[in-house]
Amino acid sequence: MDSHIAPVAPNHAYRLLNHGPTVLVSARHDGVDNVMAAAWACALDFQPPKLTVVLDKATKTRALVEASGRFAIQIPTAAQLQLTHAVGSRSLAEHPDKLREAGVTLFDVDGHDLPFVAGCSGWLACRLIPEPHNQQAYDLFVGEVVGAWSDTRVFRDGRWYFETADPALRSLHYIAGGKFYAIGEALNADTGEADAA
Amino acid sequence: MDSHIAPVAPNHAYRLLNHGPTVLVSARHDGVDNVMAAAWACALDFQPPKLTVVLDKATKTRALVEASGRFAIQIPTAAQLQLTHAVGSRSLAEHPDKLREAGVTLFDVDGHDLPFVAGCSGWLACRLIPEPHNQQAYDLFVGEVVGAWSDTRVFRDGRWYFETADPALRSLHYIAGGKFYAIGEALNADTGEADAA
Numbered sequence: 001m002d003s004h005i006a007p008v009a010p011n012h013a014y015r016l017l018n019h020g021p022t023v024l025v026s027a028r029h030d031g032v033d034n035v036m037a038a039a040w041a042c043a044l045d046f047q048p049p050k051l052t053v054v055l056d057k058a059t060k061t062r063a064l065v066e067a068s069g070r071f072a073i074q075i076p077t078a079a080q081l082q083l084t085h086a087v088g089s090r091s092l093a094e095h096p097d098k099l100r101e102a103g104v105t106l107f108d109v110d111g112h113d114l115p116f117v118a119g120c121s122g123w124l125a126c127r128l129i130p131e132p133h134n135q136q137a138y139d140l141f142v143g144e145v146v147g148a149w150s151d152t153r154v155f156r157d158g159r160w161y162f163e164t165a166d167p168a169l170r171s172l173h174y175i176a177g178g179k180f181y182a183i184g185e186a187l188n189a190d191t192g193e194a195d196a197a
Numbered sequence: 198m199d200s201h202i203a204p205v206a207p208n209h210a211y212r213l214l215n216h217g218p219t220v221l222v223s224a225r226h227d228g229v230d231n232v233m234a235a236a237w238a239c240a241l242d243f244q245p246p247k248l249t250v251v252l253d254k255a256t257k258t259r260a261l262v263e264a265s266g267r268f269a270i271q272i273p274t275a276a277q278l279q280l281t282h283a284v285g286s287r288s289l290a291e292h293p294d295k296l297r298e299a300g301v302t303l304f305d306v307d308g309h310d311l312p313f314v315a316g317c318s319g320w321l322a323c324r325l326i327p328e329p330h331n332q333q334a335y336d337l338f339v340g341e342v343v344g345a346w347s348d349t350r351v352f353r354d355g356r357w358y359f360e361t362a363d364p365a366l367r368s369l370h371y372i373a374g375g376k377f378y379a380i381g382e383a384l385n386a387d388t389g390e391a392d393a394a
Contacts, residue, residue: 015372015373018236018237018370018371018372018373019217019219019236019370019371019372019378020216020217020218020219020236020239020370021217022216022217039215039216039217039240040215040239040240040241041239042217042237042238042239042249042251043236043237043251044237044251044335044337045335045336050335052239052249052337054239054240054241078384081384081386082386082387084386085386133330134331138241138242138247138339139242140241140249142335158373159372159373159376160372160378162378170381172384173215173216173217173370173380174215174216175212175215175216175356175357176212176215176355176356178385178386178387179356179383179384179385179386180383180384180385180386181216181357181359181380181381181382181383181384182381182382182384183370183378183380183381184367184378184379184380184381184382185378185379185381186376186377186378187275187278187369187376187377187378187379188375188376188377189278189279189281189282189375189376189377190279190375
């Protein structure tokens with residue numbers, strides 16, 4: 001693992017997703033690894049941390065998640081704009097060499113049998129909480145976060161430092177048709193009160 | 198309704214949420230209106246458009262949603278930073294004058310018995326799709342979008358114009374402790390291919 005990467009405390013894991021970034025979903029089963037982009041991922045609980053992600057029935061990644069009961073969610077950076085769009089636009093079914101073509105480098109983390117995407121700013125290892133009705137009716141998957149890590153150059157001590165980090169480390173926020181926005185300037189509400197979530 | 202506001206086509210409604218903004222959730226029942234902030238809202242389907250939102254059991258807004266079967270999701274702007282944090286930090290239960298204190302102005306839309314928050318950049322009128330297990334186990338609510346509108350100065354023809362609109366109209370993306378980011382610069386992936394969602 002890269003020397004910039006460090007674990008994120010479980011009670012801070014939701015903050016990797018709280019600002020609504022587009023994510024990369026990866027999964028592994030029976031020797032097959034895949035990665036897809038998903039704009040529809042969202043925090044669901046603080047502690048233990050949980051999240052939701054929408055996985056269309058046409059995606060190969062969904063089949064790997066259903067078969068293995070595990071997936072990883074990672075936060076790609078502005079430097080990974082093309083990679084993110086590429087893995088979100090092509091299916092492994094039609095493009096067996098999709099990951100190499102998109103420039104994806106995978107790495108392993110001890111104790112987690114999952115393919116993690118190198119170069120992201122945050123990683124969440126998840127255990128699928130089976131919810132057959134949600135999966136069938138809404139393509140909605142619930143995961144419990146069982147491990148979290150960040151690139152400490154942009155997320156450390158439970159918070160993002162987008163305003164001082166290299167702009168290449170900013171998160172991506174997808175709209176449609178290849179159009180994304182990067183996260184922008186920090187704005188601080190004038191109060192000592194707690195979470196608005 | 199303000200002259201800048203126009204309907205959003207149903208098949209474009211998901212794009213109001215696709216980039217992961219923090220939202221305002223409002224609801225009305227039996228003469229009571231309330232508004233809260235929520236960072237955990239997410240698109241769920243394209244057509245008919247659906248979305249999810251997490252509503253804690255302690256919130257008064259949740260009780261109004263459960264009683265009326267309706268809610269509105271709206272996208273607050275950078276100009277509404279203080280308002281957004283205020284309605285997310287105080288409960289109507291302890292602060293009966295919460296909306297006035299936070300500077301919230303409500304308006305009505307014909308055919309929708311909901312309180313809409315003035316000054317936002319987008320509005321989604323939703324019908325609750327009852328899912329008792331999700332609501333009880335995860336505080337997770339599913340809504341079908343039955344009406345959508347935008348401030349055409351920043352969202353029109355199915356797309357955001359954050360890069361050319363007044364920066365005061367940028368969306369807010371909450372982290373924790375009063376800290377938000379505004380959405381930032383536009384980044385366009387180099388391909389003609391379709392959605393990564």
